Amino acid sequence: MDTTAWIAIAVFAVTIVAVISNVVDGTIAALIGVVAMVWFGVMTEVEAFSLVDWNVMAILVSVWVIAGYFGKTGVPSWLSMQALRLSGGRPGLLVVILSTLAGVISMFLDNVVVILMMAPVALPLARALKLPVTPLILMIGFSANFMGSAMLLGDLPPQMLHSVAGVEFMDFFWHLGRPSSFPILSVAFAVTLGAMYVYGFRGHGRRTVSISNLGIETRIPNRLFAAVVVGGFLLTVAGMAMRQVLGVKLGFIALTGAITLVLVLEMLGDRVNAPRFEDILGELDWRAIFFYVALFALVGGLEKVKLLDALARELRPLFTENLALGATLLYWVTVPIVGVVEHDAYILTFLYTIRDLQADGVPPWPLWWMLLWSGTLGSNLTVAGAPALFAALNICQREENRKVSLREFLAWSVPFTLVAALMCYALGMAIWVLPSVK
Template identity: 40%
Template structure:
């Protein structure tokens, strides 16, 4: 059994290294690692299939289909048009777009948010004579920041649902105290205002003039209405899931199916509709494969008792002072998540803490929240930790603006440090004491 543990740990470490170093595509590395785990350890294909949380995969797929209709309906154009008509300077425009990117990413995958808003801010910066690199990175940081605020925005909150049983409303208020959405919102606004004073305030004050073609003419009101209606209905269904008694994956797939059916009927009846195939183009199939492989990989560690062995060494920290335990796990995960793909890291640590908390008999919820927050916030430090930021950098360089590591860190370091410190200060007095309550 010791040999099986060592082999499983080595396979997992090599796979994570391949993901971090981008030796090959992340999804390919994850799938290859999963196959190796099955072939070389006592981990059967059936066990791997059962361990993959298909409920989470269904949530992601359903939400991507629904947002596909919103995007095709001109959701981004409608938002930008609304902002452009109300702000009178480039500085305020960039500030507004960063805030919007953060809050939209609560509901829409952060990569999509960057793709939707990135080209707009790059063009606005060019016309105003501003710094395009600052503009696109601020959008990227913001989109990556708020994905853990509610249940549907990114993988970390869905991992909390899968492993810890967090429901939609738990992200607003949990265990009699404010949780993810209110705390992250306060932190986000404070960080954005700090970044404004540090960097954006030095940008030109000149007016932003965007053409109608960039802000309004691409809006398809009927398709946008169908997408928004499906989205709102699905969110309501997710919020009342305990009353419905249905898995979240079923609710989101049902919402996607109904939205797609109405969209198809409208498309057949009108030349102005959007086909189902077009909406599917916005599904991140590679990401689904990657996330499925992560569940399978970590499951291999669980089956081969690697996580249990490591968890035994964590019991001492968890049984210490709640404030010490919260601090250790918050900053340990933050340190690792700054260089390691944060979804894989968080999934592993959630399992570790679950097992360690079971052994020590303490309430693990403060650590679950703290690790989810610190992993997400720290991932903004490097491109390796948050693949979404690679998209932002690629967009800038495709437009002719070089993003050197020094330039990236110039903006990412203050953003991440402010994020982690503010969230830690806000959250520890609220959540650490709960560890003593089982």
């Protein structure tokens, strides 16, 4: 490798260490890393800009805008009250229902947004049923993080897979003649929730709860506003599902949906009493947006100096000689790594690496899917792996006015992650890897 390649490695490594250690803000560290790569000649400022997948960024921002309106409709509170009624006052069943609800919503909305919407209505339910807050909120966080990769919209990793591999919306249901992310993660999710119910919630006795005393809105305040937002979102999802027919980028479809929703709400005015658009923009996580922009540029810098191609060459014998062993090692090495390393950077790096393995005839899709699933599930191990868990932990500590110890956190995260990872590994090997072995 030449000097430029070594500089790229050094800058990337220092940046990732800074992000993990939280010595400085992760977004600032990532942006400094990009600036350093430019000044050291790894890439030009124009190349850094062009290496960002703006299509993915458009998807992310547009869905977040729609999610901002959705959170104001009262639908999350209404759904939580239906969960309480459905549980019949059984705390353990309520945990399972709320976790399922969080997982379903996170297939369409960012997992941090899901937690921030669900937690405020879950907390009074926990108090009413005398249910410990920390396990409930953590289960909501784990579930939101788990199902974010079941479909294209919910989280950045599936959107990065779309960017690198060209996977489409419907491919997350059925791809190359096989079940793919949605059915496999759904089965693994159901098994994991059942195991966690037995592990930590089965012993809680039934409670009698007066819904009127909970202080939670039991009806949707403005049904027209809710109908417009939900309808606009469903039309956006339908448009993204038909991307190949429409012949435009997913980001443009998502952006069109978000802009149309804003325009309709502005035209309806006082009839819907919607929040101001500038308030919705102000609630977007701009730190995360800039972090993801910098992430694409940083990994693109590694690709530009052929480092990812060199990594692929080193790994090639592992996958060409024994695909099943290679997929197994990739999966089980990824699970613990993304528990301590921000999983988006890791997944993006290896998506490109797997792409470069195709030159020697290695089938990429079994590896891409196994990487996506292990990278998502493994990030539930610690708060370092996923921002969603950091948000959930902060809510727990604020509500209970105490510090949640690492031991207590791991008592819930380790069994959840192990059951989920084992189940998904078994399904992924049986459906994707072993049928691809020559």
